[in-house]
Every structure is written in structure tokens, then in C-alpha cells.
Amino acid sequence: xxxxxxxxxxxxxxxxxxxxxxxxxxxxxxxxxxxxxxxxxxxxxxxxxxxxxxxxxxxxxxxxxxxxxxxxxxxxxxxxxxxxxxxxxxxxxxxxxxxxxxxxxxxxxxxxxxxxxxxxxxxxxxxxxxxxxxxxxxxxxxxxxxxxxxxxxxxxxxxxxxxxxxxxxxxxxxxxxxxxxxxxxxxxxxxxxxxxxxxxxxxxxxxxxxxxxxxxxxxxxxxxxxx
Ligand SMILES: [Zn+2]
Numbered sequence: 001x002x003x004x005x006x007x008x009x010x011x012x013x014x015x016x017x018x019x020x021x022x023x024x025x026x027x028x029x030x031x032x033x034x035x036x037x038x039x040x041x042x043x044x045x046x047x048x049x050x051x052x053x054x055x056x057x058x059x060x061x062x063x064x065x066x067x068x069x070x071x072x073x074x075x076x077x078x079x080x081x082x083x084x085x086x087x088x089x090x091x092x093x094x095x096x097x098x099x100x101x102x103x104x105x106x107x108x109x110x111x112x113x114x115x116x117x118x119x120x121x122x123x124x125x126x127x128x129x130x131x132x133x134x135x136x137x138x139x140x141x142x143x144x145x146x147x148x149x150x151x152x153x154x155x156x157x158x159x160x161x162x163x164x165x166x167x168x169x170x171x172x173x174x175x176x177x178x179x180x181x182x183x184x185x186x187x188x189x190x191x192x193x194x195x196x197x198x199x200x201x202x203x204x205x206x207x208x209x210x211x212x213x214x215x216x217x218x219x220x221x222x223x224x225x226x227x
Contacts, residue, residue: 005224012112013109014035014040015111016032020089021069030176048084048089049086053186055189067084072182077179087101090132099143113155113156114140115156119137165217166222
């Protein structure tokens with residue numbers, strides 16, 4: 001079986017760019033915990049505050065709540081720099097304004113590696129991607145491609161396609177479960193019948209499987225978009 005490449009390790013700063021609160025926790029945060037525990041700096045940039053994401057709650061209530069949950073979640077995996085850009089949740093488009101903000105964040109933070117969201121139409125047959133994710137992902141790719149040299153070394157996306165993998169430990173996985181569970185109100189409303197801790201555990205298990213294509217280790221995978 002063809003093996004995945006080892007995710008690069010010769011870097012110091014990563015910028016995780018996502019559309020909504022909880023996007024880092026649905027795929028990447030076990031890897032993030034490994035990196036921060038090795039002393040690397042990881043910064044989260046979120047286009048929206050996820051203010052349209054909780055049914056029955058107004059955007060005015062929901063936005064600040066989800067920002068608080070995201071900050072608590074990030075702290076569980078050693079991330080203390082979290083920024084919210086205030087673009088409208090569920091109305092995110094690949095506009096010049098969004099691309100300009102992405103470029104500004106990359107220039108200011110000067111990451112070695114940029115991590116973004118999967119932008120394809122389907123995660124798997126019958127599992128369509130969200131429009132916000134597709135638009136945001138396209139904006140990151142476009143902004144990244146327009147950066148002057150020397151920019152960051154790598155752009156990766158987190159999704160169903162894999163070129164590279166980061167082996168994660170039990171401690172990394174435990175931290176990722178705690179991180180996702182910090183989105184407590186969000187998860188309680190999303191699935192009222194399943195305890196939040198159980199939802200978080202199940203999801204993190206799915207995103208940190210034992211990989212036969214990575215030496216039988218538990219790993220988080222990424223797709224290399226540009227280097
Ligand atoms: Zn999202």
C-alpha cells in the first residue's frame with residue numbers, strides 16, 4: 001500500500017484558517033496539540049463567529065457565545081491566539097474583501113505553514129460540503145497563490161484527501177476530545193440525545209484513525225495544495 005508522507009516538521013509557526021468556530025476541532029486539533037506541545041506556535045483565524053450556527057438563538061446571542069467556546073476549545077490544544085474577522089456566517093463568499101483579509105493575516109503572522117479547509121463539493125458520495133467552506137477554501141487558495149515570494153512554505157487542506165500525515169498520541173487525542181467538547185452549547189443543540197463528551201469522542205476517533213497507509217499509527221491527515 002502506498003504510504004502517506006510525513007507532515008513537515010521543520011517549521012515554527014502555523015496559521016489555521018477556517019470559516020467557523022468548531023472547524024479546527026472537526027479535523028485538525030489532535031495534530032495542533034502535538035505541534036504546540038513541541039513548542040510550535042499555532043494561530044487560528046476564523047472568518048466568521050458562527051453566529052448563524054445554533055438553532056433558536058439570535059446572532060447577537062450566538063456570536064459571542066461561539067467565540068467564547070472557540071477560545072476555550074483552542075486553549076485545550078495550546079492555542080492562545082484566536083482571531084475572528086466578522087464576515088457573515090452562512091453568507092461567506094470568495095470576495096476581494098475576504099481575500100484581502102486572508103492576505104493581511106498571512107503577512108502579519110508570517111506563518112511557515114498555512115492550514116485551510118477542504119473546498120471540494122463532497123466529503124464522500126452523499127455528504128456534500130457546506131457552501132461557506134467551499135467559498136472560504138477557494139479564497140485561501142486564491143490569496144495564497146497571489147502572495148509574493150518568499151511567502152509561507154506550504155499550504156495544506158484538512159479534508160477527505162490525504163497526501164501527508166501527522167502521527168498523534170493518546171494525549172493528543174484526549175486533548176482534541178476536550179477541545180471539541182468545549183463547543184458545549186453548540187453540540188447540545190445539534191444533537192440533544194447524545195452527551196457532548198460522547199459526540200466529541202466519536203468525532204475525534206473518526207478523524208484520528210489507525211492508518212494502514214501510515215505504518216498502522218493513529219494520525220491526522222492533510223492534503224498538500226502548494227509548496
Ligand atoms: Zn464550518
